[in-house]
Amino acid sequence: MTVIEARSLRKAFGTTVAVDGVDLRVEQGRILGLIGPNGAGKTTVLNAILGLTPYQGQLTVLGRDPWTERDQLMLDVAFVADVAVLPRWIRVSQALDYVAGVHPRFDRAKAQGFLAKTTIKRSTKVRELSKGMVAQLHLALVMAIDAKLLVLDEPTLGLDLLYRKQFYDSLLNDYFDRNRTIVVTTHQVEEIQDVLTDLMFINRGRIVLRCSMEEFESRYLEVMVLPEQVAAARTLKPIHERQVLGRSILLFDRGDRQQLAAFGDVRTPSIADLFVAVIGNQAGEAQGAAR
Amino acid sequence: MTTPSNSVPDSLESQRIAPAALAETRPLYWSIRRELWENRSIYIAPLAAAGLGMLGFLISLIHLPRTVRELGTMGPVHQRAMLAMPYAHVTWIIILTGLIVGIFYSLDALYGERRDRSILFWKSLPVSDATIVVSKAVIPMVVLPLLVFVIIVVTQTLMLLLGSVVLQMSGVGAAAQWQHLPLFQMQLVWLYGLIAMTLWHAPIYGWLLLISAWARRTAILWAVLPPLAVVAVERTAFNSWHFANLLKSRLIDWFLQAFNLDTHGGPPIDPHFLPLTQITPGNFMATPSLWVGLLFAAIFLAAAVRIRRYREPI
Numbered sequence: 161m162t163v164i165e166a167r168s169l170r171k172a173f174g175t176t177v178a179v180d181g182v183d184l185r186v187e188q189g190r191i192l193g194l195i196g197p198n199g200a201g202k203t204t205v206l207n208a209i210l211g212l213t214p215y216q217g218q219l220t221v222l223g224r225d226p227w228t229e230r231d232q233l234m235l236d237v238a239f240v241a242d243v244a245v246l247p248r249w250i251r252v253s254q255a256l257d258y259v260a261g262v263h264p265r266f267d268r269a270k271a272q273g274f275l276a277k278t279t280i281k282r283s284t285k286v287r288e289l290s291k292g293m294v295a296q297l298h299l300a301l302v303m304a305i306d307a308k309l310l311v312l313d314e315p316t317l318g319l320d321l322l323y324r325k326q327f328y329d330s331l332l333n334d335y336f337d338r339n340r341t342i343v344v345t346t347h348q349v350e351e352i353q354d355v356l357t358d359l360m361f362i363n364r365g366r367i368v369l370r371c372s373m374e375e376f377e378s379r380y381l382e383v384m385v386l387p388e389q390v391a392a393a394r395t396l397k398p399i400h401e402r403q404v405l406g407r408s409i410l411l412f413d414r415g416d417r418q419q420l421a422a423f424g425d426v427r428t429p430s431i432a433d434l435f436v437a438v439i440g441n442q443a444g445e446a447q448g449a450a451r
Numbered sequence: 452m453t454t455p456s457n458s459v460p461d462s463l464e465s466q467r468i469a470p471a472a473l474a475e476t477r478p479l480y481w482s483i484r485r486e487l488w489e490n491r492s493i494y495i496a497p498l499a500a501a502g503l504g505m506l507g508f509l510i511s512l513i514h515l516p517r518t519v520r521e522l523g524t525m526g527p528v529h530q531r532a533m534l535a536m537p538y539a540h541v542t543w544i545i546i547l548t549g550l551i552v553g554i555f556y557s558l559d560a561l562y563g564e565r566r567d568r569s570i571l572f573w574k575s576l577p578v579s580d581a582t583i584v585v586s587k588a589v590i591p592m593v594v595l596p597l598l599v600f601v602i603i604v605v606t607q608t609l610m611l612l613l614g615s616v617v618l619q620m621s622g623v624g625a626a627a628q629w630q631h632l633p634l635f636q637m638q639l640v641w642l643y644g645l646i647a648m649t650l651w652h653a654p655i656y657g658w659l660l661l662i663s664a665w666a667r668r669t670a671i672l673w674a675v676l677p678p679l680a681v682v683a684v685e686r687t688a689f690n691s692w693h694f695a696n697l698l699k700s701r702l703i704d705w706f707l708q709a710f711n712l713d714t715h716g717g718p719p720i721d722p723h724f725l726p727l728t729q730i731t732p733g734n735f736m737a738t739p740s741l742w743v744g745l746l747f748a749a750i751f752l753a754a755a756v757r758i759r760r761y762r763e764p765i
Contacts, residue, residue, distance in 0.1 A: 212574060212763065230760075231579035239575045245764075247489070247569035254488050261481030262578050298572075 161188040163309050163341045164209060169217040171204050178204040179215070180365035186358075188308075189338040193352055194345045195435055196362035202345045205362070206313050209343070210239055222308055235265060238307035240298055240315045248287040252280055252297060259301055271304035274334070292323035299327060303335045310335070312344040316351075324348060328355050349431040359431065363439050381415045382429040384408070393423045400437030411437050478578045482586035483594065486560075492552055493590060497599050500548035501606045504541030508610050511537055515614055516621035519628060527631075532721035534632045538610060539723040542603050542641060546648075549599040553591035557659035560587040561759060562670045568764040580759045584660065588752055591656045596649045600642055607634060636727050643730050644709060651705030654744040657751030664755040667765050701744065709735040 166184040170177070179201045186192050196202045207213040209221055211230030219226060224233045246255065252275070260268045275282075278296045286294055295316065302310065316324040332355060336342065346352060359376055361369040371379065385393045390408045394401075396419065398410035411429055412420060420426045429437075487493060522530045561584070564570040573583065611634055615625035662674040682695045711731045712720050720729060735741065 207763075210575070212571075214761070230574070231577050231582075234575060234577040241568075241571040241575070245568045245571040247564075247567060247572065249489050251488075254485075258481055258485050259576065261484075262478040262576050264577075 162186070163188050163190075163222060164343070165218075165220050166205075166208075167218040169205065169208060169215055169219055171201075171208060171213065171215045177365050179208070181217070182362070182365070182367055184360075184367070186341060186343065188341050190357045191336065191342045191344070191355055192358040192360060193349070193356040193431070194343060194360050194362060195349055195431065196345070197439055200362045201365040202362055203313055204365075206239075206311055206343070206345065210237065210311060235263075236308045237311065238302045238305045238309075239311040240302055240313070242314045242317045244294075246286045246294055246298055249285060251283060251285050253282045255286070255297065255301060256282075259305075263305060265306040266301075267304045267306065271300050274300035274303060274330070292319050295319055295323060295327060299330065303330070308340060310340065310342045312342065312346075314346055315344070316346060316348060324351055328352065331355075349435060353431050356431075361435060361438055363442055368442065369434075369438050376431075376434075377428050379414055380429050380434055381412045381417060381420055381426050382433065383410050383412070383420045383423050383426050385410055385423045389423050393420075396420070400433075400441065402433075402436075409433075475582075478582050479586055479589075482578060482583060483589055486586060486590050487594070490556055490590070493556065493595060494598055496552045497545050497549050497595075497602050500545045501541070501602050504544045505606060505609065508537050508541060509613070512613065512617045515617055516623045519618060519623050522627055522631065528719075528721060530631045531633075532723045534628060535637065535721075535724035538607055538632075538634075538637065541606060541610065545599055545603055545606065546645070549595050550652075553595050553656065554659060556595075557587075557591050557656050558663050558670045558674060560590070560660055561664035561755060561762075562666060565762055565765045570762065570764060581756045584664070584752055584756045584759060588656065588660055592649055592653060596645045600645055603641055604638055607638065633726075637724065640725050640727060640730060643732065644706075644725075647709035647732075647735055648705050650741060651701070651708075651744060653748035654751065655701065657748035657755075661751040661755045661758070664758040664762065700740070704740070705735075708738045708741070 162185060164184060164186040166182055169179055169182040169184065171179040182201075182205060184205070194202050194205065204213065208215040208219055209226060211221075211226030211228075211233055214227050221233060222236050226233055250258075256268055256271060259266050259271075275297070278293065278300075280289065280293050280297055286297070289297065299315070316327050319327070328351060331342070344352060344356075356373055358372050359370070360367055383393065384404070385408045387406065387408070390410075393408075393410050396410075396412065396415060398415075399413045400411040402409050410423075411433060417426055518533055522533065525533065564573060611628070611632070614628055618625040618628055659674055663670050666673045678694070678698060682692075682698070685691060685694050709731060710725055711729045711734075714720060
C-alpha cells in the first residue's frame with residue numbers, strides 16, 4: 161500500500177520557492193529519512209503531508225487530501241514536530257485525558273505503560289519537565305496512538321545523547337512494525353543510519369538523492385588512500401574527497417569494490433559523509449556558477 | 452410505501468448516527484475542559500471579585516441595623532432600593548470582572564497557541580479547526596456568563612444570610628429585610644440581564660477571536676485601533692459620529708432594549724432594583740440590532756476558523 165504519494169509538489173512563500181516539484185512515494189512499512197540542510201524545504205514537505213500548509217501539485221496521504229481533510233487524516237497519522245510544542249501549562253494527567261478524550265485510537269493504558277518506564281510523574285506540569293522528559297512524554301502519547309503513519313520533524317532537537325538514543329530505541333522496539341510507516345527528518349543523521357530503510361536528500365526544494373538503505377550500502381563506497389596513491393585513485397572519478405590525518409578519503413558512487421580495494425580498506429560511508437559529498441558538491445557548484 | 456421491514460434499517464441508521472454525533476461532541480467537550488485547565492482566571496477572577504465584594508459588604512454590615520431601622524420612614528420603592536443597593540454593587544463587580552476576563556481570554560485564545568507553538572500539538576490530533584474555534588467561543592459566550600450567574604447567586608445568598616444574622620443580633624430583627632428584599636426575583640432578573648447582555652455582546656467576542664486568530668503580534672492593538680480609525684476618518688470626512696454611536700450602542704444598548712425603564716408617570720425606577728415587571732424579552736428579541744449582531748458574530752467566527760487553518764506558530 162502506498163502511504164504517501166506526491167507528484168510535482170510545489171510551495172512558494174512570496175518569491176521564495178521552498179519546495180520545487182517534489183515527487184515522493186512512500187510505501188507501507190518503510191522508515192524514510194528526509195535529510196537536508198537548513199531551509200532545504202524538509203519541514204515544508206512534512207507540513208504539506210500533515211495538512212498544515214496549502215500546496216500546489218498532487219498529494220495524497222493514506223488516500224486523503226491533507227489540506228482539506230486534516231482532522232480526518234489525523235485519526236491515522238501521528239506527528240511529533242519538535243519537543244517544544246507540548247503546551248507548558250498542561251499537566252501530564254491532563255495531556256493523557258485530552259488525547260484520550262479526542263482520539264478514538266489512543267490507548268491510555270499503553271501510554272501510561274511507557275510513562276511508567278520514565279521518572280515522569282502524572283501530576284507534573286510540562287514546564288517543570290526537562291527537555292528530554294518532554295520528548296519522552298510526547299513520544300509516549302504518540303506511540304500509544306494506533307496510527308498508520310508517524311511523522312517526526314527533528315524530534316530529538318536539543319536533546320542529549322542518552323535521550324536521543326533512548327528515543328530511537330523505544331521507537332524501534334516498542335512501536336515500529338511492518339504495518340506502520342515512519343517519516344523522519346533530523347540533523348543527527350549518524351544516529352538514524354541503522355534505523356532507516358530508505359533515504360532521501362533534499363536541497364533547495366528539490367530531491368537530490370533517493371535510495372533504499374540496501375541500495376545505499378551496495379552503491380556507495382569509501383576508501384582511505386595514502387598520499388602517493390591519490391592521483392591514481394582520482395582517475396576512478398570519486399564524487400567527493402576529504403582529508404583526515406594526512407590521508408585522503410575518497411567516496412565513490414557505484415565503484416568497483418575489488419578495484420578500489422587495491423588502494424586501501426573499502427567500507428560503506430556514513431550518511432553524514434554522503435550528505436556532505438552530495439549537498440556540499442551542489443553548494444560548490446552553486447558558488448562556482450555565481451562567480 | 453412503508454412496510455414494517457423498513458423500520459429495521461431505519462433504527463440501525465439512527466444507531467449509527469448516534470455514535471457519530473457523540474464523536475462530534477466529544478472533542479468539543481474535551482476542548483472546552485482544556486480551555487478551563489489552561490485559563491484558570493475564568494473562574495478565579497470572578498470568585499476573587501465576589502470575595503472582594505463580600506469584604507465590602509461585611510464592612511457595610513456596621514450600618515445595616517441603622518438602615519433597616521430608618522426603613523419605616525421611606526416609601527416602598529426607596530425601601531427596596533436601599534436594601535438592594537449593596538447586592539447590586541457586588542453583582543456588578545462580579546459581572547464587570549467576568550466581562551474583562553472574557554475580553555482578554557478572547558484576545559489570547561487563538562493567539563497564545565501560536566505564540567507557544569502548541570498549535571502544532573493541537574493540530575496533530577483529529578480535532579477540526581471549527582471545533583477548536585467553537586470551544587473557544589463557548590467560553591465567553593456560555594461558560595463565563597453561567598459561571599458568573601452561579602457565583603452571583605451564591606454570593607447574594609451568603610450576603611442575605613450574613614445580613615440576617617447581624618440584624619437578629621442587633622435586635623432589629625431580620626424580618627424587615629426578608630420582607631422588602633425579593634432576592635429570588637432579583638436573581639431571575641440578573642439571569643435575564645446576563646443572557647441579554649451576552650447575546651448583545653456576541654459580535655464583540657467574535658471580533659476579538661477573529662483578531663486573535665489573525666494577528667501576528669499585539670492583538671489588542673489590532674482589535675481596538677481599526678474601529679477607532681474608522682471613527683476618526685468618519686469624523687474628519689463627514690463630521691459625523693455614526694460609527695462611534697454604533698460602537699457605543701453595541702456596548703450598552705442591550706440594557707435599553709431588554710428592560711423598560713419608563714413607568715408612565717409612576718414612581719421612577721431605581722437602577723439598583725429592577726422588578727420582573729420591567730423586563731421586555733419580546734422587545735429585546737424583536738430588536739433588529741440583536742440579530743444583525745449575531746450574524747456578524749457568526750461571520751467573524753467562520754473567518755476565524757478559516758484563518759486558523761492557515762496559521763502556524765509565530
